[in-house]
Amino acid sequence: MQHDLASPKAQTPHRAGSPGEVLGAFLKLGLTSFGGPIAHLGYFRAEFVERRRWLDDNSYSDLVALCQFLPGPASSQVGIALGLSRAGWLGAFAAWLGFTLPSAIALILFALGVAGHGDLAQSGIVHGLKVMAVAVVAQAVWGMTKALCPDRQRGAIALTAALVVLSLNSPFSQLFAIAGGGLVGWRLLTLPHLPAANHRDYGVSRGGGARLLALFAVLLLAFQALAVFTDSAAGAAIAGFYQAGSLVFGGGHVVLPLLQTSVVVPGWVGNDIFLAGYAAAQAVPGPLFTFAAFLGAAMPAPLGGWHGGLLLLLAIFLPSFLLVGGALPYWEALRQRDGIQRAMAGINAAVVGILGAALYDPVWTSAIHARTDFALALAAFGLLLLTRISPVVVVALAALAGGLMQP
Template sequence: MFKNCFEVFIRFLALGCYAFGGPTAHIGYFHREFVEKRQWLSEQEYADTVALCQMLPGPASSQVGISIGFDRAGLPGAFAAFTGFTLPSAIIMILLAMGYSEISGLSFAMGILQGVKLFAVAVVADALIKMGKSLCPDRARVTMAMITAGLMLVMPGVAMQMTVIVVGTIAGYLIYNRNSNAGEFPEIKGRKRIAFAAAALFVVGILVIPAIAAQSDSTALQLFDSFYRSGALVFGGGHVVLPMLQAELVHDAGVTADAFIVGYSAAQAVPGPMFTLAPFLGGVFGGHFNLSYSLVALTAMFAPSFLLLAAAWPFWNRLKAMPKLRSAINGINAVVTGLLLAAFYDPVITLAIKGAEDVALALLAYLLLAVWKLPIALMVPLYAGIGFVLL
């Protein structure tokens, strides 16, 4: 078990050092590393994992990584995956919090960021093409994916995301139930006792801690409450959580508007999960750097994800193993593909592509990555350098 945990930590630590591009790109990185290269999961297992994490609030890409670690080495593996993937960006954001006022003067950083974003376009495109072939092999699932992408582009938001997932689940059950047969399924992992305890702790965090924090003078407890609720109640990842964090933290005694904008910009520039914006905001809360606030914010932001996943794992695996519900998952997977397709346009393309030159560089990145199979560890610094020199 220790060997597997160490391997999980090292693999995710490496990804945490170069996984630029946001949650959609991260899902592409995970697919390439753990499905294609190392074969820790099959295409179907990976798709099921992504589907589960899309249905839960919190940082979807981090939850996918945590689930992969759990599947590989149990609960210790989940912690190893989270720690490895989050540690590099968390350290960077904490260091930036120490001197955030100087970040806005680093003009060369924008060129580097732009180059990395163009590479992320290629990563996501490559993953979408491969996942589309696997998860949407017939007209019905292609149709569901395309309709989902169109609806999300026209009417983005949490309500529409949850609606298309529910409709996709029903459509998958109705379409594929007749042909659903029992077969071999992944080993069922997770304990019900742990699941119920995790669910209870999650509810305590939502209902009890706010009441206690409201009566307390502890800034640390109030910060924990704000970040916990933000991580527990927001679907869609880092960009979606920003309005809630801004409403909770930006005020005279908290985080300044300028610091919030600087932190948001920095969170997009670093690898790993965008939710590591939390330790930056915690660190600058009150106008003076405070390491303990950074750590409180980091813990509170990701705690709901762990609790929700621990509560869902055993039941999700048992549901997956039921043939009739497997047919519903076919619909969920098609809808998830559509969600990723919509995210490929906004924010991946909209943030990265600003003209014909960017299109050409993104196409070159796809050629080098998907056709010539250059390693990602080489491509990231290459495109960071291109961005620094040309953009």
């Protein structure tokens, strides 16, 4: 928001609701919102613009643009901002809790089931879920390529990012690819200038926003230092998940390679369990970032179980609260800077390449071992891309097929 809080163009914040009202509204969505972040934004518009009239279409579109600009889960960030507008910071937490908790609980229960039955991890059902993950990531790469790489320049950025990640055997290769994509986009891309717009006031002052952004940066550095200097597995996990929530651009699927680096590379969670949980996350409503709860519950001590799942769930979503609250007062100033827009376009193209690399390793290499595996992945991809069948149904069919294919 470029306008000062006293500006006549800034609308006064609405605090007409209560945290309980916000919790009830978002809990309903958390139980029923299938289909990924784009579908979630459609559910939000129908519920809060058309039915409840908490805000108008222009304010909602502007909020969506901000949350797509920021790293992190866009639909969850929109929900946090809506709760903030309706009932302050307690409303923001209530919105996140209602939208997130149902899927998080389901995934923690699934993780406990996998951990409690060792043979389940090697079952045909879990193998079917791993194959399903190939189809899900392939669909994400397909859609993001069309949306975020519409020209040769951005296509080249994506291809280069994929080559960097596949060639450099380093946990920092993804961050290097993102930074390089932003730099190349800033220097080389040409984009139209965005028109100015009026903005809703969410009750966060510029000073408050600056403090939230400073806290976000301090925690990012502090968690990394904690992981390095204490040699703590829990500290390293918290640092990795906070970093993932801080640096993921382009949607929930892009979190896959960052989390894979955080938990599979150190050997805390095997690739089989990782991909089975990722596929299971497609079958539950709510944000894909609740995959963090599955991983936290599946990890060994000192994490694992309910406390591990909830701790890493908080770690991956905490950046969203700080970034949304911090950026809201500065959104208009940010969006009007052409250099920022070019850099973000380059970053978005780079994350397409990173996700494309993840489609090969670890997703493809861990799941596709035979012609029948590829056939199942291709069938699931076709159902996701070409039909209106719910992803929940496709996940169930893939798990069933995997069980039937097991010798």
